Amino acid sequence: MRNRCVGLMLAAAALAVAPAAGAEEGPDEAAPEHLTDEYVREKVYQDDYKVPEGFETEPDVTQPARRRIVRIRYENLVYEEGQQFYATADTLAAARELVEITLPANAEISDESETERYYQFRWVHRLVWPQPGDDRPGPGRPAESLIIEYHRVLKSSYLERLKADDSGGVLAETPVTPEAFRRFAEWFWYTRFQHPHHFGAKALVSQPGESRDGKLVHVLYTTTRKLSEARGEPDRISLKRTVYTCDPETGEFSIKSEVAREIEGRNRFVPADAPPRPPPPGVEHRIWPGPPTE
Numbered sequence: 001m002r003n004r005c006v007g008l009m010l011a012a013a014a015l016a017v018a019p020a021a022g023a024e025e026g027p028d029e030a031a032p033e034h035l036t037d038e039y040v041r042e043k044v045y046q047d048d049y050k051v052p053e054g055f056e057t058e059p060d061v062t063q064p065a066r067r068r069i070v071r072i073r074y075e076n077l078v079y080e081e082g083q084q085f086y087a088t089a090d091t092l093a094a095a096r097e098l099v100e101i102t103l104p105a106n107a108e109i110s111d112e113s114e115t116e117r118y119y120q121f122r123w124v125h126r127l128v129w130p131q132p133g134d135d136r137p138g139p140g141r142p143a144e145s146l147i148i149e150y151h152r153v154l155k156s157s158y159l160e161r162l163k164a165d166d167s168g169g170v171l172a173e174t175p176v177t178p179e180a181f182r183r184f185a186e187w188f189w190y191t192r193f194q195h196p197h198h199f200g201a202k203a204l205v206s207q208p209g210e211s212r213d214g215k216l217v218h219v220l221y222t223t224t225r226k227l228s229e230a231r232g233e234p235d236r237i238s239l240k241r242t243v244y245t246c247d248p249e250t251g252e253f254s255i256k257s258e259v260a261r262e263i264e265g266r267n268r269f270v271p272a273d274a275p276p277r278p279p280p281p282g283v284e285h286r287i288w289p290g291p292p293t294e
Helices: 037-044 094-102 177-192
Strands: 069-072 077-080 083-086 107-114 118-127 145-152 159-163 167-171 201-206 216-226 236-246 252-263
Touching: 037 069, 037 077, 037 216, 037 236, 037 252, 077 177, 094 145, 118 216, 167 177, 177 201, 177 216, 177 252
Parallel strands: 069 145
Antiparallel strands: 077 083, 083 159, 107 118, 118 145, 159 167, 167 252, 201 216, 216 236, 236 252
């Protein structure tokens, strides 16, 4: 029996698809005409928009009802043919056994479930203060902190292998159809970028590419946003083009991503040269005249 365990990280600090200088295979690199700067900017700041209609998603464990989640862990690297892969598991019991090996001594699995793609384990980690070597009590530090985490283990019946840098792998069910490959590409992006830490992560276009040499191609246009950090500076929006290429007979796929365009976003702060705001009506603001002068 194969026992290979993979963790899919949702809340982590940005495990992104490995960048590349362009795709060797796929459609023309020009973005669709409707992806103008204005359109991209509008979608990035549209609170009720995440993905196009029909896009493959799943319940998000970072929703408000579960805000205490810290991260989804990656564990259990395996080495094959000189390359690093995340392994998978064949059964729920095998996945649980491998997860338990990685847990801290004072952690326990409190819930387990599964989908068509992965096994999921909810576990609780209790931290009692002070920690060893930490004698700084600090004001307001609790005597105990409760951390809830999720560990996902991919099913070997869905994803046979996944490279450690997320640049490719092998889908288990072959021959791979264009529809199955679309669903995988969309889901794979969604599980990595729909998390509060990924500001402005929106999927704008999901489209099949031109098949070449008998391989399937699927293309996603997505965005990320770097928040402005200084007065007078705007956010920076990146329009990304990611090409998924798959051999339908073997299930082997690759992922290549590049920034198609940089776009200036909104200014979260007032411009550096903006005049001061007037005081609210009925409120008197006294201005300190400064130190006395001779």
